[in-house]
Amino acid sequence: MxxxxxxxxxxxxxxxxxxxxxxxxxxxxxFYWDDLVLIARASSAPILSWEFLGHAHDGHFMPAAFLVAGVTTWLAPLNxxxxxxxxxxxxxxxxxxxxxxxxxxxPRARAGAIVALxxxxxxxxxxxxxxxxxxxxxxxxxxxxxxxxxxxxxxxxxxxxxxxxxxxxxxxxxxxxxxxxxxxxxxxxxxxxxxxxxxxxxxxxxxxxxxxxxxxxxxxxxxxxxxxxxxxxxxxxxxxxxxxxxxxxxxxxxxxxxxxxxxxxxxxxxxxxxxxxxxxxxxxxxxxxxxxxxxxxxxxxxxxxxxxxxxxxxxxxxxxxxxxxxxxxxxxxxxxxxxxxxxxxxxxxxxxxxxxxxxxxxxxxxxxxxxxxxxxxxxxxxxxxxxxxxxxxxxxxxxxxxxxxxxxxxxxxxxxxSLVSFSASWRDNPTGDYLDTAVVALRENADETMLDQSVPLEILQPVVYPDNQISRIFGRVEPRPRFGAGTERLLVLDTAGDAVPGGVTRRRLIFEGAGDCGRPEVDGPTRLRLDGPLFRWPWTVAIGYCATRDGEIEISLDEGEAVRVPVRAGLGAVYVRLDGAGDAVTVRPLTPGLRMHTGAGRVGEAVEARFAG
Structure with missing residues (x-):
């Protein structure tokens, strides 16, 4: 006994x-799937706010779980x-x-208690x-x-x-x-x-x-x-x-x-x-x-x-x-x-x-x-x-x-x-390697401005948008690039998490402006016609230009909010993240005396340059 x-x-x-x-x-x-959703929300909202704690996540109401995830992310993001x-x-x-x-x-059971445990x-x-x-x-x-x-x-x-x-x-x-x-x-x-x-x-x-x-x-x-x-x-x-x-x-x-x-x-x-x-x-x-x-x-x-x-x-x-x-x-x-x-x-x-x-x-x-x-x-x-x-x-x-x-x-x-077999299958997960590589890449490019982008489909799929965006998942990583609406140098994270030169896919073309660098045609709100309509989505716009001076412009799709981006005097290019729809891109100079000529451009997805075509 x-x-x-x-x-x-x-x-x-x-x-x-x-x-x-x-x-x-x-x-x-x-980390795996929903873990990143919790981290993304903890990186994009105050962790003691009801917006964060009271969020209904996939049918779950779990403020205490969100709190633990938030504090953990705040103390050691993506560690x-x-x-x-x-x-x-x-x-x-x-x-x-x-x-x-x-x-x-x-209380009096012996073997039965041990078996139960x-x-x-x-x-x-x-x-x-x-x-x-x-x-x-x-x-x-x-x-x-x-x-x-x-x-x-x-x-x-x-x-x-x-x-x-x-x-x-x-x-x-x-x-x-x-x-x-x-x-x-x-x-x-x-x-x-x-x-x-x-x-x-x-x-x-x-x-x-x-x-x-x-x-x-x-x-x-x-x-x-x-x-x-x-x-x-x-x-x-x-x-x-x-x-x-x-x-x-x-x-x-x-x-x-x-x-x-x-x-x-x-x-x-x-x-x-x-x-x-x-x-x-x-x-x-x-x-x-x-x-x-x-x-x-x-x-x-x-x-x-x-x-x-x-x-x-x-x-x-x-x-x-x-x-x-x-x-x-x-x-x-x-x-x-x-x-x-x-x-x-x-x-x-x-x-x-x-x-x-x-x-x-x-x-x-x-x-x-x-x-x-x-x-x-x-x-x-x-x-x-x-x-x-x-x-x-x-x-x-x-x-x-x-x-x-x-x-x-x-x-x-x-x-x-069974557990050993499960562990071998569980380790077949690209998320950890991707996150580790991306954190290093972001820290190495901390002086850059990056446009937002989705993580690879094998990490998170678009059904959880916007929590599949790098600005949310890596939001508490320091140092890191500033995630902005526009940049002159397009960097993207590839499927391994490395920062590489980016390009824009050809979903729609932007027609070149009627003027030239000697006679810039954009001196006020100007519609740049596309070769077809766009449905509502977070698009990336790439436009080449030549400008008469340094300054700032406002750019938007027909159905979407305008975004302000800087331009430099002379030849240049700008990459802008726009949420909207329509069949034209509107450009408006904000700096007095700024005039521009726009070259051909693209609207599509930000991808690695080798895939842009």
Whole structure:
């Protein structure tokens, strides 16, 4: 039999091992996709403003996550070391909270408690969301909060606290709930989860609901009030959503999440991860792992129902959560453009892993069926009485007690194989190299003026515009060039992040002016005709000129704001970033006495000069 000291040592060893593995995963990772969106917003808005903290990001309302991202970007812009450290620290907090929860829910369990902890620490369901910084800022605080509040709620329901400690418990849990909501709106799931766990811990009979509601009534009232208020704030900020959704595709995505992700994770799978940049890694479980996972699930459910009192409602709770928690997410993601492999990314499953951990702990605490011995002593043991003995286990029971940790050890080994495979796929990410190279290039050209441009498509795609613009992503890098609306020397970042000479693609041509350098035709507002119309877009305009003196001009498209740029006396060229549409470019000298002749020009995209044609 394991004693308390031995269990604590094993728990510390398991948590330390997890942190070492996760630390390696974090250290070998880098920024990816939404991470850059958070950085772009932190670089273009005050980090304590509601414009930044209250931004609705892809259906998420997460002011605390934005705050952490903002402070991190302010302290070390585009330096992966600090985000990696936040991942490890948040994981440590979550893991410690989970162990505290397990010991509270199942205080007399031994092997079962260790199995529950090991399942949480090494489950592949928690890995993808950990490695992705922006996802981890959502889900790790939720995991820590759910575990913490479950422990406090079970303590309240068992009624083993005085009034002073009771008040401290429900107030503390309410504050923790608020913090979790500030990181991730999915933390709204915490209230129903904790309520069900409290009922199950109270006995899962007809009277258990009443006992659970009465024993922790202050907690339920405060969390319900907070849920209502937060839900109202969420919908007021984010809205009800739009887009085309499909019930049929939602069902397919949910089934894929269950069959291709949750079930194989029960045996430490999948072992194969692959990705197609810029998509995140996708897990591909072998057929035998899916079959083995279903076999394990059926065996555990059968064992729980046949060998544990109250086992049926406990496993039903876990199964319902595993399915129901996926429905809102998959509904929101269901559209004709959504590939079904989204369900195999597994980044939406960390809270499911935690709930299954709670299920294991509840089963470990449940009374055995048909076991000889003092029923009342066993009942007190299940309620956490430290002085009540367990029935003396015989050799067959002791062997079975060792079987669970042995099986868990095999699953841990399998899970580590999965993590190594995931890490190899996760490292196939061009973002880190691009950012590192670009930061150096920008610092080397700090005296230049650069026009804004999009980062490469494999880094961020135009759907996140304007957060895919270099002026936003590199906005807090110092020193760096000034990002302006016009420049005489066009520099662009190539796909590797190096600063190279730029050119403008030929979307439309600008016709040469009617005069010449001896007889400049532009001495007031002048329309320079294009060879065709432009739709509204951020265009780059390239115009050659000769000017009578140094000065400043104003240039605009027909449907767009005017931009001021400097010109020099004599021959020159100017490159201007304009947002607008129309079939002409208007030039207006602002400096008195300035006259210009304009040569042929182009309107298009700023690209490397070798691609301009």
């Amino acid at each position: 394991l004693n308390t000291r031995t269990m604590s040592m094993i728990a510390v060893a398991l948590i330390t091992g997890q942190l070492l593995v996760r630390g390696w995963l974090a250290a070998t990772g880098d 992966w070391l600090l985000p990696a450290a936040t991942l490890v620290v948040l994981q440590l907090i979550a893991s410690v909270c989970v162990w505290r929860m397990i010991r509270t829910v199942a 090991a399942f949480y620490l090494f489950s592949p369901m928690t890995v993808p969301a950990f490695a992705w910084w922006s996802a981890a800022l959502n889900t790790l605080p939720m995991q820590a909060a759910m575990a913490w509040i479950v422990a406090d709620a079970v303590t309240l329901v068992r009624g083993e606290v005085d009034d002073s400690r009771r008040r401290m418990l429900w107030i503390r849990s309410t504050v923790v709930f608020l913090v979790a909501l500030a990181f991730f709106e999915k933390s709204l799931f915490i209230l129903p989860t904790v309520l069900v766990v409290a009922v199950l811990a109270a006995g899962a009979d007809r009277r258990a609901v009443g006992r659970a509601l009465r024993s922790a009534r202050e907690l339920w009232v405060s969390m319900t009030a907070l849920t209502v208020v937060w839900a109202a704030v969420y919908f007021a900020t984010v809205g009800l959503g739009d887009g085309r959704h499909s019930v049929a595709q939602t069902a397919r995505l949910v089934w894929g999440s269950v069959n291709q992700a949750i079930v194989p994770s029960l045996v430490g799978g999948p072992w194969e991860w692959d990705r197609w940049t810029p998509s995140p890694p996708t897990g591909f479980a072998a057929t035998w792992m899916i079959v083995a996972g279903w076999a394990v699930l059926v065996a555990v459910v059968g064992w729980a129902c046949l060998r544990r009192r109250g086992g049926l409602p406990i496993v039903v709770f876990g199964l319902v959560y595993a399915v129901a928690a996926q429905i809102p997410i998959m509904w929101n993601r269901s559209s004709p453009e959504t590939a079904l492999v989204l369900a195999q990314h597994m980044r939406y499953l960390p809270d499911t892993a935690l709930v299954l951990t709670i299920v294991i702990a509840l089963l470990a605490a449940a009374e055995p069926r048909g076991r000889a011995g003092d029923h009342r002593a066993t009942h007190r043991a299940g309620r956490g009485d430290p002085d009540s003995p367990r029935p003396d286990p015989g050799r067959p029971d002791a062997a079975r007690e060792l079987l669970a940790p042995a099986a868990a050890a095999l699953v841990i080994v399998s899970a580590v194989v």
